[in-house]
Amino acid sequence: MRRPARRPRSTNCCGIDRRVRNDTPDPVPLAQALIRCRSVTPADDGAMAVLEAVLAPLGFACHRLRFGEVENLFAVRGESGPHLMFAGHTDVVPPGDAGWTADPFGGEVRDGLLYGRGATDMKGGVAAWITALQDVLARRPDLPGTLSLLITGDEEGPAIDGTTKVLDWLVEQSKIPDCCVVGEPTSKVVLGDTIKVGRRGSLNATLTVHGTQGHSAYPQRADNPVHRLVRVLASLTAEPLDQGSEFFEPTTLQVTSFDVGNAATNVIPAMAVARLNIRFNDLHTEASLTAHLRAALEGEAPRHGLAISCSGESFLTQPGPFVAALQGAVRAETGQEPKLDTGGGTSDARFIARYCPVAELGAVGATMHQADESTPVAELRALARLYARVIEEIVG
Incomplete structure (x- = not known):
C-alpha cells in the first residue's frame, strides 16, 4: 500500500518502524x-x-x-x-x-x-x-x-x-x-x-453498636450506643492510616453515614449504625483493615457488629x-x-x-x-x- 511522505523514522528496540502516521482509519x-x-x-x-x-x-x-x-x-x-x-x-x-x-x-x-x-x-x-x-x-x-x-x-x-x-x-x-x-x-x-x-482498593464497612434503650433522664439505667459509636469513629478518624507509599497516595477513611433511626428526643436508642468507605493503598489489605476496624469496635463497644464489602484490593x-x-x-x-x-x-x-x-x-x-x-x-x-x-x- 502506497503511503504518504512522513517525518524521519525512528525504531523501537525490535526494529519496528515508529514513524508518525497520519493515515490511520477514522474511529x-x-x-x-x-x-x-x-x-x-x-x-x-x-x-x-x-x-x-x-x-x-x-x-x-x-x-x-x-x-x-x-x-x-x-x-x-x-x-x-x-x-x-x-x-x-x-x-x-x-x-x-x-x-x-x-x-x-x-x-x-x-x-x-x-x-x-x-x-x-x-x-x-x-x-x-x-x-x-x-x-x-x-x-x-x-x-x-x-x-x-x-x-x-x-x-x-x-x-x-x-x-x-x-x-x-x-x-x-x-x-x-x-x-x-x-x-x-x-x-x-x-x-x-x-x-x-x-x-487503590475500596472497602465499605457497616459498624453497628448495640446498647440498652432507656429514658434520657435516667441514663444510668441505659447504655447509650451513640456515645460508644462516636468514640469508635473518633478513634478511627483521629490519625491518618498511613502517609502513602512509593506509587500511592495516603489511604483515606471517610464516614459516609450515621443513623440511629430515633424519632424521639427523650429516648436513648438501643442501636447506632455508621457506614464508612476506605480507599486504600498497597500498605493495606481487606483483611488488615477489617482487623483494624474490629479492634476499634472492641475497644469501645463490647456488643457490636461489623459487615465488610470490598470491591477490590x-x-x-x-x-x-x-x-x-x-x-x-x-x-x-x-x-x-x-x-x-x-x-x-x-x-x-x-x-x-x-x-x-x-x-x-x-x-x-x-x-x-x-x-x-x-x-x-x-x-x-x-x-x-x-x-x-x-x-x-x-x-x-
Whole structure:
C-alpha cells in the first residue's frame, strides 16, 4: 500500500518502524455507532453486535458470553505469544434528566466534539483501539503474536457478571493474556500525560453498636450506643492510616453515614449504625483493615457488629518492559512524558491484575459521567494512532 511522505523514522528496540502516521482509519464512525446503542447497564442494545461486525472481518474469533443479564464479548486473533489484550466496556451510566444540549445517544459531532454518553467513558476508547487494529493489520497482516479484546457490559454496574466471569472462562480456555491495556480515560489534561499502573482498593464497612434503650433522664439505667459509636469513629478518624507509599497516595477513611433511626428526643436508642468507605493503598489489605476496624469496635463497644464489602484490593503493575513499552509509545506519538499514576476510583483492571500485568491508558476524562459528555474528534483520532503504536510496540 502506497503511503504518504512522513517525518524521519525512528525504531523501537525490535526494529519496528515508529514513524508518525497520519493515515490511520477514522474511529469516529464506529464511536458514533456505539453511542447510538442505548447500553445503560446492563442493557446491550446491539453494542456487542456492532463490535463483532467490525472484528470478525479482521480475523477475530468472536465469543459472545452472556452471564445473567449481561452481554460480554471476547474476541481473539492469533495463537502465538506475546498475547496482548485490550479490556473495555460498552455499558454506560444513565444520561440524567437535564443539562444536555445534544441527544445523549445521538453521536452528534459539533464544533469538533463528539457528543454522547460513552464518548469518553469509554465507547470512544473502544472505537479507537479497534480502529488501531484495522490500521496495524492492514499494514501488517502477518503480525505475530495474539491480539484479543475483552469487552463487558457490566463495568458501570455491579461488575459481577462481566469481566470477572469472562476471566474465569479465559482460565478454562487457557487464553489468559501476557499483558493487558484497559482503555479507561486516564489522561488528565492532554492525551498521554498519565498512565495508570495501579488503583487503590475500596472497602465499605457497616459498624453497628448495640446498647440498652432507656429514658434520657435516667441514663444510668441505659447504655447509650451513640456515645460508644462516636468514640469508635473518633478513634478511627483521629490519625491518618498511613502517609502513602512509593506509587500511592495516603489511604483515606471517610464516614459516609450515621443513623440511629430515633424519632424521639427523650429516648436513648438501643442501636447506632455508621457506614464508612476506605480507599486504600498497597500498605493495606481487606483483611488488615477489617482487623483494624474490629479492634476499634472492641475497644469501645463490647456488643457490636461489623459487615465488610470490598470491591477490590489495591494493585500495582511494577515498572518493567510492559510499562516501558507503553511509555515509549506515548512519547513517540504525543511527545508527552507520561506520569505513572494510581489515583482515582476503581476499574475492571483490579480483576485483570490477578492474572497478568495491566495498565490503563486512554483519553482525557474531563466530561465522563457528565451532561454533554464529549470528546474532541482530533483527540479520538490521535488516541487511535497512539493505540496503533502500542500494539506494534508490544506484539510486533
